[in-house]
Amino acid sequence: MKTDNETGVVLIDRQGAPSVLTYTTTNVSEPKGNELLIEHKAISLNFVDVLFRNGSFPLNTFPATIGVEAAGVVKTIGDNVTNFTVGDRIAYFFSLGAYAERRLISANDLIKLPEDVSFDQAASILAKGLTARMLIKQAYLVKSGDVILVHAAAGGVGSLVSRWAKALGATVIGTVGHTSKKAVAISQGIDYVVALDTEDLESIVRSVTHNQGVQAVYDGVGKATFGRSVKLTKRGGSIILYGTASGEPEINTLDLKAREVNLTRPSLGDYLPNKNSVELATSELFQALRNGVLGEIKPTIYPLAQAAQAHQDLELGQTTGSIIFHV
Numbered sequence: 461m462k463t464d465n466e467t468g469v470v471l472i473d474r475q476g477a478p479s480v481l482t483y484t485t486t487n488v489s490e491p492k493g494n495e496l497l498i499e500h501k502a503i504s505l506n507f508v509d510v511l512f513r514n515g516s517f518p519l520n521t522f523p524a525t526i527g528v529e530a531a532g533v534v535k536t537i538g539d540n541v542t543n544f545t546v547g548d549r550i551a552y553f554f555s556l557g558a559y560a561e562r563r564l565i566s567a568n569d570l571i572k573l574p575e576d577v578s579f580d581q582a583a584s585i586l587a588k589g590l591t592a593r594m595l596i597k598q599a600y601l602v603k604s605g606d607v608i609l610v611h612a613a614a615g616g617v618g619s620l621v622s623r624w625a626k627a628l629g630a631t632v633i634g635t636v637g638h639t640s641k642k643a644v645a646i647s648q649g650i651d652y653v654v655a656l657d658t659e660d661l662e663s664i665v666r667s668v669t670h671n672q673g674v675q676a677v678y679d680g681v682g683k684a685t686f687g688r689s690v691k692l693t694k695r696g697g698s699i700i701l702y703g704t705a706s707g708e709p710e711i712n713t714l715d716l717k718a719r720e721v722n723l724t725r726p727s728l729g730d731y732l733p734n735k736n737s738v739e740l741a742t743s744e745l746f747q748a749l750r751n752g753v754l755g756e757i758k759p760t761i762y763p764l765a766q767a768a769q770a771h772q773d774l775e776l777g778q779t780t781g782s783i784i785f786h787v
Contacts, residue, residue: 527558604629
């Protein structure tokens with residue numbers, strides 16, 4: 461049985477394969493200054509967690525706790541905290557150290573959860589939903605009548621981008637890596653779903669767009685898809701490269717310039733520079749959730765102790781949509 465200052469936590473003592481993730485217990489201190497002690501109810505697994513785990517992103521000290529997004533309840537507050545109280549329902553979308561039952565966190569990293577948004581919903585869509593909002597409303601403003609291409613359309617961000625773009629009046633062509641994921645993407649209401657392992661993406665895009673190409677491509681895959689993204693973007697169109705799940709792509713800037721294709725590599729932090737921008741974005745996200753724009757949120761749930769298995773399943777492409785941990 462854990463004592464009051466003990467918490468379950470997933471630690472890594474080095475970066476590497478999923479097997480470096482180890483579930484154990486550790487002590488957590490009382491909050492000081494602007495810190496709060498929070499108890500997690502749902503923790504998100506994002507692809508950025510894989511990058512922190514496998515060494516693509518640096519970690520300065522070990523053992524380390526990865527994970528950047530979760531939802532839960534405030535248990536204790538530091539002396540300088542004025543905008544949160546014990547019992548508040550909270551969430552956050554980028555603060556390293558989420559793979560724990562309880563943790564200390566800065567008050568600056570937290571948002572308050574509306575009562576009608578569950579912990580599971582918040583952990584499933586906060587980072588992905590804010591990213592989707594940024595992609596379709598800021599990085600490239602989707603307009604009614606646009607034809608857009610969304611890679612990895614069955615994934616967490618891809619499915620939300622597809623749904624939200626549809627709500628804005630766009631025609632969506634979505635890709636999935638394997639035929640087994642096609643039904644999931646179709647269930648999102650995507651107009652045309654292309655399985656890259658069995659179907660010819662170029663011929664389908666040419667047919668849908670009457671050989672014009674798409675107005676915008678949302679590419680979170682990178683190396684495996686970027687070359688096709690360039691070919692299928694109309695002259696003067698946009699490619700929004702927001703992730704590199706398959707590796708960093710080779711980018712021929714001269715080819716892009718010759719085709720007058722705009723390449724954007726957006727970062728969520730650049731579009732949410734302060735508290736006011738975060739509050740506006742989260743308000744719009746939760747309203748889209750209430751209005752049904754984002755569909756029913758049904759995450760795949762793993763126990764936190766099985767983080768290594770969840771990472772392995774994600775990397776092998778055996779998951780769809782959002783993945784969360786329960787503690």
